[in-house]
Amino acid sequence: MTNIRNIVILTGAGVSAESGIDTFRTAGGLWERYKPEDVATPEAFARDPDLVLAFYDMRRAAIREKQPNLAHEALARLDAEWPGELLIVTQNVDDLHERAGARRVLHMHGQHHTAWCTACDSRPAWSGPLIHRPPCPECGEAALRPDVVWFGEMPYRMEEIAAALHEADLFVSIGTSGAVYPAAGFVRNARELGAATLELNLEPSQGSRWFDEARHGPASEIVPAWVDEMLALA
Ligand code: APR
Numbered sequence: 058m059t060n061i062r063n064i065v066i067l068t069g070a071g072v073s074a075e076s077g078i079d080t081f082r083t084a085g086g087l088w089e090r091y092k093p094e095d096v097a098t099p100e101a102f103a104r105d106p107d108l109v110l111a112f113y114d115m116r117r118a119a120i121r122e123k124q125p126n127l128a129h130e131a132l133a134r135l136d137a138e139w140p141g142e143l144l145i146v147t148q149n150v151d152d153l154h155e156r157a158g159a160r161r162v163l164h165m166h167g168q169h170h171t172a173w174c175t176a177c178d179s180r181p182a183w184s185g186p187l188i189h190r191p192p193c194p195e196c197g198e199a200a201l202r203p204d205v206v207w208f209g210e211m212p213y214r215m216e217e218i219a220a221a222l223h224e225a226d227l228f229v230s231i232g233t234s235g236a237v238y239p240a241a242g243f244v245r246n247a248r249e250l251g252a253a254t255l256e257l258n259l260e261p262s263q264g265s266r267w268f269d270e271a272r273h274g275p276a277s278e279i280v281p282a283w284v285d286e287m288l289a290l291a
Pocket of ligand 1: 068069070071074080081082148231234235236237257261274275
């Protein structure tokens with residue numbers, strides 16, 4: 058990994074698991090307790106907005122008292138010290154990458170700490186519940202929804218992600234099951250574009266076979282070790 062300049066890192070729920078934030082598909086994960094079609098689709102929101110708003114209010118509140126773990130902190134250090142291009146594309150809607158100090162973070166599935174006004178299309182910072190239909194700070198309409206990409210909706214900033222993958226010399230996937238597209242396809246895009254590919258995950262993901270190298274273990278251990286290796290090369 059000596060001729061690495063530009064790095065794209067994809068993170069999933071596994072990077073926040075040791076901070077106490079639920080994953081989706083591992084044992085006890087969110088999708089074992091809730092059906093995505095009941096709480097994470099536009100149809101669900103149209104059918105039962107209170108259920109959807111309560112689900113995201115619960116997740117937003119749960120995340121508020123969680124802290125970044127050693128994996129978030131290591132990635133923030135890499136972001137601060139890596140001399141080349143670096144982009145952390147996260148599927149997570151928590152702000153633990155940012156709270157650990159990372160700056161080059163792109164939330165492709167949206168984020169809990171903004172809301173989205175379906176009346177004026179603004180995305181105000183938001184920390185409280187939405188269940189009581191608070192007025193939008195911009196337009197005053199009671200039309201705020203979670204700023205989270207639901208199944209069937211387009212992830213955010215896909216052009217920026219495609220451009221970063223085009224320039225990447227190394228693509229690293231951390232803490233994701235490789236179950237959901239388009240994120241699960243990024244490794245193949247990166248390979249086709251000539252990048253080296255590395256998976257850091259608790260166990261082999263559904264896309265493990267596409268990676269040149271895979272290291273398995275808790276993110277709080279294998280991510281700091283990998284960051285130390287990279288910074289020794291910088
Ligand atoms: N360290 C590293 N990896 C871990 C850890 C850990 N401590 N704990 C769990 N993992 C791994 C699991 O092995 C699994 O492969 O993290 C992955 C979590 O997978 P999912 O729960 O499917 O989460 P994710 O891949 O982020 O889901 C993608 O699906 O529901 C949608 O929008 C939602 O962004 C989410 C997307």
